Amino acid sequence: MTGLLEVRGVSKRFGGLLAVAEVSFTLYEGEILGLIGPNGAGKTTLFNVVNGVYKSDAGTVSFFGKDITGRSPDQVVHLGLARTHQIVRPLQGMSVLENVIVGACFGREYQSMHDARATALEVLERVGLASRASSPARALTLASKKRLEVARALAAKPRLLLLDEVLAGLNPTEIAQMIELVRSIRNSGISVFMIEHVMQAIMNLSDRIVVLNLGRKIAEAPPAEVVQNADVVEAYLGFPDIVDKLRGAS
């Protein structure tokens, strides 16, 4: 296995807040890498640095052997790194199909309108939105909008897909369907890097998990080890023995 995405010592600062602090990790080809952490840990910021929405203040990001640090998001997509948004951003006035055609047209293969249409129909079928192809994007339910986000990113024919909380706000049935979709995406040869709060899902799906807290990486391990990790438990729940400590002090 080779490193598809290599993040080395990446930091991002907003004024006085260090949102991401010297984070390093490697994502290997063909794996599903999870990214978890409490609210405000810097997960989405890290995504934004990786795909070029933000410029990092330090560190490097390389993808498929190329240094992509500081490249703009549209250039990054052409190399095969596509993403979805935590807060869905459909192109409201366009139809579902047109939304996905945009993804195919301007993605890695930079397809012609004609080919993009075929790709889009195929992808819509795959994510289960084929029947809504001609609806305006704004008319979709949240669950469908999340699928649309995934469809648009898939249409770009990526090598790596960044999924930002695609499960948030979905009901259990929808979550189960989305998990299946993510699995099938990986099985088709696309590596996945995903942020998720739904623990059961991410523990199930991920091969490995990176844990962020206050911008720093505090763990990188397979799911089973992550849940045992003292730092991770502390980040989510506070000190496990805090009650004993407080009792002892009084």
Add this chain to the structure above:
Amino acid sequence: MILRRPLLWLILLLAALFAWLPLRGNNVALREDLILVAVAIILTSNLNLMIGYTGYVNFGHIVFYGLGGYVGLYLATVRGWHLVVAALTAGVVVSLVALLFGLGILRLRGAYFALATIGVLEAVQAFVSNFEPWGRSTGMYVSFESYAPLGGPKHALWITYFLIVAVMALSLILSLGIKRSKFGLGLFAIREDEDAAIVLGVNATVYKAIIYSVSAFLPAVAGALMFFKNGMIDPSIAFEYMLSLEGIVMLMLGGQGTVAGSALGASLYERLRSYLLTSPRLSEFHLVIAGALLLLVVRLAPGGIIGWLYQLTPRSREVVE
């Protein structure tokens, strides 16, 4: 394919009618009416590329028309170039100027961009008003000899008219072609959500600069032709701010983002304006009407007349454009 779009044939039919109707019986009065409609369509359809397609409101669109008029008139009269060459050169020069301006001001978004376009208009007008070779605030006149290569003044007016009708047809075909193209899809994506479009792979910076420049070309050519026809140019008529605003009213009235809408809105509003301007009681009243129309359209039918029609029968959108 654009050849299969019914609208393409409608555009060609429109152009043929424009050319034929005044020619029949040598009707000069009708020609003068239609030339104003044609210019309104040229300005509106190119403005539509920015406002309707890309979602960037340009309040200073008339600057391309005026600047094209100046460059064209200068080349045709002072330098003695053939009108067609002068007009095309004016188009190229103004497009390049627009590209430079665009790379600067297109970093701005929303209201800030709109304000900057007013700045561009003011700046260019101030520059031209003090530019010696172009006659400062008194402007330039077309010398009588300039008409000679076109077979004398009478002939020249007809030729200019046909050229403007051709530019009108080209404007609409350009709009239709862009709308059906991948480039157009990128622009519409920018209009809907620029940041999302960038993440999907659209190079928004380049796309915006190109469309801003493209939207300058044909208006500049039209400006060169129209001011040549009028025989003179000065800064106040070349850069008339009101015309810029009325262009926006025409576009909103017809339906921004649609090719048919830009043509329909321009035709309707221009005819109404001409009627009001020439009626002795209502002169200057047209601006009140323009304001009221804009309010009504924005409030009741944000998609304009054509947008409203397309909404009634969603199939028609696919078939026509």
